[in-house]
Amino acid sequence: MTYEFDFSVLLPFWREFATGVWLTLQLSALATVLGFVLGTLCAIGRADGSPAVKWAVATYVEVIRNTPLLVQIFLVYFGIATLGVHVSANMAAVIALVVNVGAYTCEIVRAGLESVHKAQLEAADCLGLSRVQTYWHVVLRPAVERVYPALTSQYVLLMLASSITSQISAEELTAVANRIQSDTFRSFETYIVVGVLYLLLSFVVRAAFWGFGMVVFVRRRKLGTAL
Amino acid sequence: MHAPVSAKAVVSLSNVHKSFGALKVLDGVSFDVGPGEVTAIIGQSGSGKSTALRCINALETIQEGSIHVCGHAVHDPALDRRALRRDVGIVFQSYNLFPHLTVEQNIMLAPTCVKSMSKAEARELAREVLARVGLEAKAEQYPEQLSGGQQQRVAIARSLAMKPKLMLFDEVTSALDPQLTGEVLKVMESLAAGGMTMILVTHEMAFARRVASTVIYMHQGKVWESGPGSMLDRPQTEELRGFVGSGL
Ligand SMILES: Nc1ncnc2c1ncn2[C@@H]1O[C@H](COP(=O)(O)OP(=O)(O)O)[C@@H](O)[C@H]1O
Ligand SMILES: [Mg+2]
Numbered sequence: 095m096t097y098e099f100d101f102s103v104l105l106p107f108w109r110e111f112a113t114g115v116w117l118t119l120q121l122s123a124l125a126t127v128l129g130f131v132l133g134t135l136c137a138i139g140r141a142d143g144s145p146a147v148k149w150a151v152a153t154y155v156e157v158i159r160n161t162p163l164l165v166q167i168f169l170v171y172f173g174i175a176t177l178g179v180h181v182s183a184n185m186a187a188v189i190a191l192v193v194n195v196g197a198y199t200c201e202i203v204r205a206g207l208e209s210v211h212k213a214q215l216e217a218a219d220c221l222g223l224s225r226v227q228t229y230w231h232v233v234l235r236p237a238v239e240r241v242y243p244a245l246t247s248q249y250v251l252l253m254l255a256s257s258i259t260s261q262i263s264a265e266e267l268t269a270v271a272n273r274i275q276s277d278t279f280r281s282f283e284t285y286i287v288v289g290v291l292y293l294l295l296s297f298v299v300r301a302a303f304w305g306f307g308m309v310v311f312v313r314r315r316k317l318g319t320a321l
Numbered sequence: 322m323h324a325p326v327s328a329k330a331v332v333s334l335s336n337v338h339k340s341f342g343a344l345k346v347l348d349g350v351s352f353d354v355g356p357g358e359v360t361a362i363i364g365q366s367g368s369g370k371s372t373a374l375r376c377i378n379a380l381e382t383i384q385e386g387s388i389h390v391c392g393h394a395v396h397d398p399a400l401d402r403r404a405l406r407r408d409v410g411i412v413f414q415s416y417n418l419f420p421h422l423t424v425e426q427n428i429m430l431a432p433t434c435v436k437s438m439s440k441a442e443a444r445e446l447a448r449e450v451l452a453r454v455g456l457e458a459k460a461e462q463y464p465e466q467l468s469g470g471q472q473q474r475v476a477i478a479r480s481l482a483m484k485p486k487l488m489l490f491d492e493v494t495s496a497l498d499p500q501l502t503g504e505v506l507k508v509m510e511s512l513a514a515g516g517m518t519m520i521l522v523t524h525e526m527a528f529a530r531r532v533a534s535t536v537i538y539m540h541q542g543k544v545w546e547s548g549p550g551s552m553l554d555r556p557q558t559e560e561l562r563g564f565v566g567s568g569l
Contacts, residue, residue, distance in 0.1 A: 217417035221431035222406035236421050313421050313463050
């Protein structure tokens with residue numbers, strides 16, 4: 095085995111790599127925020143909704159968790175096109191990732207909601223808070239705080255899984271790499287670089303979540319309890 | 322039929338029946354509490370004391386009878402629960418403070434949410450009620466940094482901030498050791514002295530005898546005996562005699 099590594103041919107492409115990293119970050123940040131909102135609403139619906147809502151959420155979650163992400167991406171991409179609506183590959187990628195991560199978020203946040211003691215709800219009720227106020231001020235923050243590590247892992251996974259949207263030629267890091275390796279014929283080197291970049295991205299995402307947690311979960315910060 | 326002692330009664334229960342499935346928990350309970358009165362409910366565990374309080378605050382629905390609280394018909398399915406909540410404060414054995422909020426934020430939450438008070442006003446109010454329970458210095462602390470007795474005093478302050486016309490206390494000292502019990506009872510006694518209408522479920526017989534205008538002994542879901550605190554010195558029924566004698 096005498097493979098001669100040559101990373102120097104990739105040097106001229108540093109701008110493309112950087113753009114790829116930036117696009118992946120944008121894609122996953124958008125999917126994370128929207129997926130969190132969707133998943134949290136679903137979790138509340140499943141905990142507190144009408145039987146029809148509970149059933150709808152449960153079905154959604156099971157379908158998503160038991161089908162491959164790639165198939166979901168194709169379904170969204172070609173499905174929307176079939177409806178006659180034109181969306182860019184990146185838009186389709188965001189929608190598919192949001193739908194996907196929303197289901198996983200729902201399950202994680204639901205566990206968090208269940209960990210909030212019923213007595214807390216009763217105390218809020220007795221103080222005269224409405225249902226919405228109770229969720230907002232009393233339930234959500236402790237619930238999310240309790241499952242925050244699981245959520246962090248899920249969103250790191252989402253960022254990594256976003257590479258698969260290159261299959262519908264969404265613009266992100268893996269798509270950029272695919273192009274570079276076909277230009278340079280240096281596949282091994284290209285994907286080593288991409289692998290390292292994803293590793294760094296994971297680190298950055300985890301750090302961002304840690305920092306965000308420190309800002310939001312004030313009590314943890316003040317009392318020095320680890321997240 | 323039971324007739325209200327006075328039309329001005331803050332709380333009036335009349336022939337209240339409440340069951341959980343086949344279990345009869347309140348079996349024709351009637352009593353009144355007038356303005357500024359302190360009523361202590363005593364009785365064995367399982368006799369329906371907590372349930373009675375929960376019914377008064379519409380946390381449970383009753384099957385029969387009527388409950389009037391501060392002019393609200395609590396038994397009426399059309400009850401405006403949020404209006405009732407503005408008039409009634411309740412404190413539980415387990416404090417139920419919100420762990421992610423500071424003492425001050427715990428107290429400010431309801432005034433800002435329910436009464437649309439500004440943050441600044443609510444903060445001032447929080448300081449005021451904290452002073453009443455002797456905990457001004459703890460405003461910035463989190464519940465877990467406080468002793469049980471302090472947490473319970475914060476819970477009382479949190480209720481007081483809504484300026485209720487009636488306070489309900491359900492065994493608020495039962496989770497505390499004797500020394501901490503004393504500081505909570507002192508707060509309740511000063512509330513009583515200040516003219517607050519209160520119903521308290523308690524195992525503190527000495528406190529009930531001294532502070533309560535009326536003591537109600539509940540047994541098997543019924544008001545078994547009631548009267549002034551001195552009733553505990555001369556129990557009329559075998560059951561109360563046994564209960565008082567057991568030193569609970
Ligand atoms: N939500 C409930 N569901 C079923 N049974 C209950 C419920 N709440 C109370 N009970 C039962 O009702 C009885 C009276 O309870 P409670 O009012 O808490 O008594 P006390 O406060 O006097 O100890 C007990 O036997 C208790 O197990
Ligand atoms: Mg009880």
